[in-house]
Amino acid sequence: MLAKNEKTERHVLSVLVDNEPGVLGRVVGLFSGRGYNIESLTVSETEHNKHVSRITIVTSGTPSIIDQIEAQLGRLVPIHKVVDLTNSGPMVERELALVKVAGKGEARAKALQVSKDWSARVADETSESYVFELTGESSKIDQFIVLLLPLGLIEVSRTGIAAISRGAEGM
Incomplete structure (x- = not known):
């Protein structure tokens, strides 16, 4: 149930991960297992010599839900970094x-x-x-x-x- 002052907002999350089998499945599983919706999802290797990929996720939720998503993504292995581009500036x-x-x-x-x-x-x-x-x-x-x-x-x-x-x- 939403708090009276919390509105659902669209957020763009950027996630740096090791480029290895099963990582995307774990990320998507986190969303589906907790009932979060993914509105858009793109993935591509960005640093070939380091085998690092970037996952860009568009999702919606209250600020507290977005904070939960960020924290839960950050605990998944092998995720290196999670950035909420919506909150980090232009x-x-x-x-x-x-x-x-x-x-x-x-x-x-x-x-x-x-x-x-x-x-x-x-x-x-x-x-x-x-x-x-x-x-x-x-x-x-x-x-x-x-x-x-x-x-x-x-x-x-x-x-x-x-x-x-x-x-x-x-x-």
């Missing part, structure tokens, strides 16, 4: 989407014009479809998708966000 976050639109004639021309207006790249083209590539904030991608819905939107594939703090300091 950050840059981006997402990549591939958006497939099918159509002919005027709808096809309008879809291409929308892609140009939104600086989306044509990643693939056939005589009856386009696949557009768009990178930006999640809200920008959401708006782009809404515009393409009436123009023959078929399918969307999104990466989830990648995020990093601004400034000269690393994690």
Whole structure:
């Protein structure tokens, strides 16, 4: 039950881990076992010679829930560091989407014009479809998708966000 003054907030967590089998499963298991939701999840090796990966997790919760998540993640082995990018200062976050639109004639021309207006790249083209590539904030991608819905939107594939703090300091 939420305290009266606690509101649910969206947070972006960055987690440095050893790149080894089972680590992602343990992280996801922590969330599912405690009933926490993962809204977005991206993982990639960031330091190949050190075998270190970065997991970026978007989740929501009250401040006390977010604190619990951070503390519980920090106790998992082999996690090196957990940073709440939302609370640590300004950050840059981006997402990549591939958006497939099918159509002919005027709808096809309008879809291409929308892609140009939104600086989306044509990643693939056939005589009856386009696949557009768009990178930006999640809200920008959401708006782009809404515009393409009436123009023959078929399918969307999104990466989830990648995020990093601004400034000269690393994690």
